[in-house]
Amino acid sequence: xxxxxxxxxxxxxxxxGEKIAMITAYDATIAAIVDAxxxxxxxxxxxxxxxxxxxxxxxSVTLDEMIYHTKIVSRGVDRAHLCSDMPFLSYQKSPExxxxxxxxxxxxxxxxxxxxxxxxxxxxxxxxxQKAGIPxxxxxxxxxxxxxxxxxxxxxxSLPGDRETLLDLAKSCEQAGAFxxxxxxxxxxxxxDVTESLGIPxxxxxxxxxxxxQVLVVNDMIGLTPEPLPKFVKKYAKVAETISDSAxxxxxxxxxxxxxxxxxxxx
Ligand code: KIV
Numbered sequence: 120x121x122x123x124x125x126x127x128x129x130x131x132x133x134x135x136g137e138k139i140a141m142i143t144a145y146d147a148t149i150a151a152i153v154d155a156x157x158x159x160x161x162x163x164x165x166x167x168x169x170x171x172x173x174x175x176x177x178x179s180v181t182l183d184e185m186i187y188h189t190k191i192v193s194r195g196v197d198r199a200h201l202c203s204d205m206p207f208l209s210y211q212k213s214p215e216x217x218x219x220x221x222x223x224x225x226x227x228x229x230x231x232x233x234x235x236x237x238x239x240x241x242x243x244x245x246x247x248x249q250k251a252g253i254p255x256x257x258x259x260x261x262x263x264x265x266x267x268x269x270x271x272x273x274x275x276x277s278l279p280g281d282r283e284t285l286l287d288l289a290k291s292c293e294q295a296g297a298f299x300x301x302x303x304x305x306x307x308x309x310x311x312d313v314t315e316s317l318g319i320p321x322x323x324x325x326x327x328x329x330x331x332x333q334v335l336v337v338n339d340m341i342g343l344t345p346e347p348l349p350k351f352v353k354k355y356a357k358v359a360e361t362i363s364d365s366a367x368x369x370x371x372x373x374x375x376x377x378x379x380x381x382x383x384x385x386x
Contacts, residue, residue: 203232221255245297
């Protein structure tokens with residue numbers, strides 16, 4: 120195992136001003152590619168529901184599905200830290216239930232930490248999971264599992280009092296033992312203030328340049344997700360086009376009988 124990244128390394132990276140690069144993965148093949156490319160954290164996100172399972176939201180993703188995808192991703196990860204999302208209703212019912220779910224992601228999925236969407240009702244849960252020996256990433260700001268309470272996927276931090284609420288929440292997460300805070304779709308200046316107020320690192324998505332790191336959904340980053348994409352996504356490749364062009368050529372050649380040729384045949 121080459122220079123495996125541990126939870127304790129991320130605080131050092133923040134202190135040294137080295138940005139943290141996190142990306143999602145859902146299978147061993149992509150995990151191995153992004154790991155070898157130098158990503159610091161591979162996240163098995165419950166965005167699994169949107170980008171792999173074809174669902175409208177993340178609410179139907181189950182713990183067993185997250186365990187399965189975490190297990191297969193873990194086989195591709197070598198250097199990066201492996202974090203897995205706790206899906207909807209796998210931690211909300213009670214801290215005991217949360218420890219059980221988080222423990223299964225480590226025991227069966229081989230995750231090295233878990234991420235949960237946190238508001239003030241879940242600080243004790245963060246504390247209890249961490250005290251059970253399971254490192255926690257606290258997800259704040261836009262929390263997709265609360266989409267129906269929030270009235271849609273809206274940028275957070277612009278209402279009076281939002282800045283203070285987010286600062287207090289992030290501080291409570293740090294005090295409860297979270298080793299990292301993920302900030303989703305929060306106004307840049309609020310995410311900056313949160314980042315500056317914490318000793319632990321922040322990783323942002325749609326939350327500006329001042330977070331200690333960034334995270335993107337891999338399908339969005341490689342251009343596999345159908346347009347339109349959210350404003351915060353940068354598309355680094357056009358993989359959907361590559362797959363479509365290849366499939367069109369393949370169909371054409373099969374129909375014409377030019378594939379397979381002698382080159383692809385035995386004997
Ligand atoms: O599920 C997910 O992919 C996430 C994003 C914030 C990256 O939580």
